[in-house]
Each structure stands twice: as C-alpha cells, then as structure tokens.
Amino acid sequence: MFKGVATAIITPFDENYEVDYKALEEFALFQMNYVDGLVVLGTTGEAPTIDENEREKIVSKVVELVNKKIPVIVGTGSNNPKHVLYNNKLAEKSGADGLLIVSPYYNKSTQKGLVEYFSYVAQRTELPIILYNVPSRTGGNILTDTAIEIFEKNKNVIGIKEASGNISQIAELISKKPEDMFVYSGNDDQALPLMALGGDGVISVFSNVLPKQMKELTEAILTNDYNKAQEINKKYNSLMRKLFVEVNPIPVKYAVSKLGYCKNILRLPLISISENGKTVIDNSFEELNIL
Template identity: 65%
Template sequence: MFNGLGTAMITPFDKELNVDYNSLRSFVKYQLDNGVDSLIVLGTTGEAPAIEEEEREKIVNTVVEIVDKKIPVIVGTGTNNVNHVLKNNELAEDAGADGLLIVTPYYNKSTQKGLVEYFKYISERTTLPIIMYNVPSRTGMNILPETVVSIHENCKNVIGVKEASGNISQIAELFSIKPDSLKVFSGNDDQVLPIMSLGGDGLISVTSNVAPRPFVELTHSILNNDLEKARKLNNQFMKLNKLLFKEVNPIPVKYAVSLLGLCENVVRLPLVKASQETEKLLKEEMERLDLV
C-alpha cells in the first residue's frame, strides 16, 4: 500500500469558479485508466486552502466513489489549526479514504519538539495511516531527519513522509537513520530518481496530472531496479517538470491539464492564470512529448 506513483490531483473549476464535478469524475477515470497507484486529493496541487468545507466533503466523496477501492485515496487534511485538521480527518475517514497527507503547521510554525507533539496528538485521534508532508518552501518549517524518525516511532499510524524539502543531503541522512517501516516519498518530480535510488518508496507527483503513464513507468522502473529505463524517462520529462514549476504550482499544471480537455484553465484567487510565455512553452513541450 502507498508505493509507486501517486498523483497529487488538481481540483477542476468551471468558468464561474465552481467545483466542476463532471470534470473531476472524468479526471479520476483518466488517472485510473493510466494505471496510477494512488490519488492524493486536496493537497497543494488541489488548491486545498481555497476549498470550502462543503466542497471538500463532496470532492472527497466523489473521488472515493469513482475509485471504488481500486487504488488508495489519500486526502490532504493539514492546516495550521489542529482542530480543523481533526475535522478534516474525520470527514476523510467517513468518506472511506485510505490515508491522510498532513503538512506541517505553517505561519504559526513550531519547534521540532512541537512537531512531534502535533503529529502525536493528531495520530491518536484517527485510525487512518498518516503521511507527513515536509515542504519548508511553503510552510517555513523543516522537519529534520531525527524528528521524522521520532514521530514515526511515537505514532503507530504515521507511516511515512512526503519529502519536498529539495535537500538531497538531508534526505540521504534520513535514509541513513530511518527504520525500514518508515516510507519515504519524493515530493518533487525532478528528484524522484535520486530519492528513490536512495531507497524511496515512490513519488507524489504533479507532472502525472498530464503524464500519468510515463510516470508510472518511471517509478516502477526504479522499484524494479531498471535504472537504465528510469534514467531515460527521467531525462525525457525533466524539461516538463521544470516548466510545471515555472510559476507557482498549480498554475502551470492547470493550464497543462486544460490542453488535454480534462478541465478549464481556471484557478481561484490568490492564484491567477499562467503568463502567455509559460503557456506557450508548456504547449510546445507537451507537443514534443506527444501528450497533446
């Protein structure tokens, strides 16, 4: 469970900025048809901070219903208010989700000791497996390797970490001290090869919103020790990985998915549409890769 390729899903909106549930259903089916190993709903890429509570419930229920236990559905529930996290966790559990992705608190950032207590408090109040999410560029808070291990050892249902610090040295240190029971997922598409080569269990991907099949092949190649194939795919898609972060995620990927006809190119404030230059470069690269 929770190995291989997980897509950090977009949330489709219509031109009036409402959640587009028809497009959501089509997008989930597209991901299933292309063999992804899990879906991550309402994370950064899903614009979770811009989603209303009643929308959150309907989005999670819709995805769980369409997936129908074919693959795990992991719900992003982290906020900087622990009681809101607990409420989001309960919603995910009631919907039949399979796991939780919980980012470190942001703005009211804590100490390393505070992070241990935070995840312990949350884990004691849910039965679902938890994946910690370390993305200091967004939160201002970095989970140190020894803290990751301490949280895992003190919280029986904290099973892994999504590592998006971008710090390969720190991630290598984590692998040198972690127990085998702790899963590590690359949170950056452009670092999947080094992180999984160190022993990582998979990738939680933005690029797989538009290229699910190649990224399934990439992650599975690494898991199967076919590094020649993995390197080839990694090199082939590196430019697309970079372009999808030319502006703040998920601005570019929303446009890219719209080129596939799977959603409107609509984001909610404070996000705005990509620049014409970014759109031009993305379209050219997706055409080069035969994605459109």
C-alpha cells in the first residue's frame, strides 16, 4: 500500500457544521506535496458523525483530486458488519485504493470472533484492508497471533495499524509476522521505534500539521539514517504528544486551523479545545517557529 507516512486527515466543517469541501480540497492538495498516502474518514476525520451522503462525496472528491498519485485509504470500520460492508461499497464505487477497518467496539469480540469478523468482511471486498488495533477506543486488543491468522487467511488483508501503545506487543508482532505483512504505527511518538524494529511507516495525526517533517523522519528511518531520524524525533516529539493533550482530533483541528486550512469547528460529541489546550498548542508552535 505505502511505506513511510500517510496522513489521517481532518474533515473541515463550516460555521453551520456542514462539510467544507473547498477547505478539504485545499488541505488534501497541501498534504499531497509531502506524504505517501492519505487516510480519509478515520478517527481524526470524525468519521462517526459523517452521514452516508457526506461520506460518498468526501471520498469521491479526495480520490478525484489525488488522481492515483498516492493511495487514498478510507476508514470504513464500525461495530456492525452491515455498515462496514456498505461503507466498503461506497469506497469501491468512489475509486479508493484501500480500507482501514477498526476492530468492533462496544460489542467487542473474542480473538476467534475477530478472525471470523475480519474474514467475513474481507471476503466481501476486493480492496486491500489494513486492520486497525486501537484498544483505548475499542475496549479490545487484536493480539499478535490473531492479527497474523487474519492476514494469512485473507489475501486482501495486507497489514495492520498498531495503536495499542504496547511496544512489546508490536515488537513481538514484527518478529513473528510474514515478511509481506505491513505494520504501521498508529501513534506518532512510536513511529521511530516501530519502524526501527522493522515496521513500514505511520498513519499520522502529526502530519496534518507538519507533513514535510514527518516525511523526513520516515525517510530517514527507511534509509537507515538513524542519527537524522533521532534528531527529527527529538525536535518534534513534544508536539506529537501535545496533539493529544485532549481527545483526538480536538487539538489537531485547532492546530490545523492556526495554519489556515480549516475552521476550529467540530461536531458533537467533540467540542472545541479548552483555553488550557490552546495554550499548550500555541506554546509548541512558538517553540518550533511554526507560522
């Protein structure tokens, strides 16, 4: 699918809380200058509040704009497989290059159930699938052997976005996985260690703000220039973490609004960043001479 960095892009809204498609196009064009892929309608894109008509229009616009220069991956996950299959069909129809599918949340599952669930979904689409493991949001963990079993049983499951935060689990996965299984970091501050272990890249929140710098970091790792990678990581690690000072994507939306690519507007249940959160981001921008 890609090696390096794919930005999990924000979804801009206007003052009426409608999707701002002009801002979306401008932001996607900005990102395309630097990154290796775009992830549309993930967590950072506020996917749970996007309706079906908006979803189809958002994906179609980004796919048309990108025009196969880099892959467009669509977040289609849900805890209802019928909804996932519907979202997958929309992505197929729109010409997307791949799917990012989170493990079921709230109703959760057993490890055996996860194998059956992802296999059921994979068998009903031709598009490549990246599994998404984020226990902090789903309440469940895709264990190493489960991820590998899903990959081996389904030819179009190509890898996993690992956001467990458990570097020991990630190290085990990378040491045991088949050679052609991709592993991407779901946490910006773990991109360096994950890729140093043999991972393939990062699906990034941070690159919404500084795509060029995250691209430089991943390029340095992929070319084994670890001195440069460590310097970049040291410089930007604080901002990577501060973009999670409140629940994602509250801080990153504020940060992108400071760059002028969107308004600082989110849909409920998310609300605008607190004054304290603004100060944290503002101070980071000042320290790094952003703007």
